[in-house]
Amino acid sequence: MNKEDFRNFISSKGLKITKKRDEIFDEVLNTKGHFDPEELYMRLKQKGSKVSRASIYRTIPLLVEIGLIEEVERVDKHAHYERVSADSHHDHMICMKCGKVIEFFSPTLEMLQDEICQRENFHKIRHSLEIFGLCKQCQ
């Protein structure tokens, strides 16, 4: 996934390649870990970009559609996103006390899900597993 892919995607949808979309795409590409629209907006602001929140909110669904990011947990009442790396899907444990998010991955869990979907004739595209509880420190 690079800027070329993004531009091709935008064009192929009949949309226009603009400075603002590029700026947002670049910033998301450089972002590690979780973020929410407001954080993304502030980070761009600090770098001198003049994008508005509206553009952020309008571009995020495009980034989800192209598969660069995905919506992860909604701990607070707003959406959080995260870069999708084809090779590093993981799920989340969320501490209900301190809000800490622990990432984990279990191949067995993945396979098990595939089996369950096969049984139901369901074509799995993606999944989201969130385990809520208390982290080591908060118990």
Next chain:
Amino acid sequence: MNKEDFRNFISSKGLKITKKRDEIFDEVLNTKGHFDPEELYMRLKQKGSKVSRASIYRTIPLLVEIGLIEEVERVDKHAHYERVSADSHHDHMICMKCGKVIEFFSPTLEMLQDEICQRENFHKIRHSLEIFGLCKQCQ
């Protein structure tokens, strides 16, 4: 879980047993499947109840706390709830095309999660697994 349990729970919290709380509790008890606060409000309205949305929003967290309901998927941007039946926890497959929700349960999956949490010293309280994809009909 019956009205007695609910009343005891309310009392034990130092709260008061009121007509409105009873009405909301009864309605939720009689509700099968998913619902959101607005649906619950409309259903009560239709039955002649004079509850306000405020009471709905104030009572739902109590029903979650007592374990009668739990928050399930957020297909739209607002919360959806569902009755918890001690003996029938399940997860969801959600069709991205037609919106159909398929419920499933896998003891193996549950155990696997417990194991993963033990490894991480995470005290699991509840979890939510949503598999998105295409149902048999929509593939």
Next chain:
DNA sequence: ATCAAATTTAAAATTAAACTCAATAAAAAT
């Protein structure tokens, strides 16, 4: 370069959910 169509911004609108507060109802005290 021209121009229609898409995109932008700032501001207003919308949405779900929480809060405020005077009136009311429930529990406790008398």
Next chain:
DNA sequence: ATTTTTATTGAGTTTAATTTTAAATTTGAT
């Protein structure tokens, strides 16, 4: 049973996130 205390209620206000509007600007095709 009556009074007193305290919690709950509904209507409307508020908040925070997100979406839409409308006017100005930018893009891409000609």
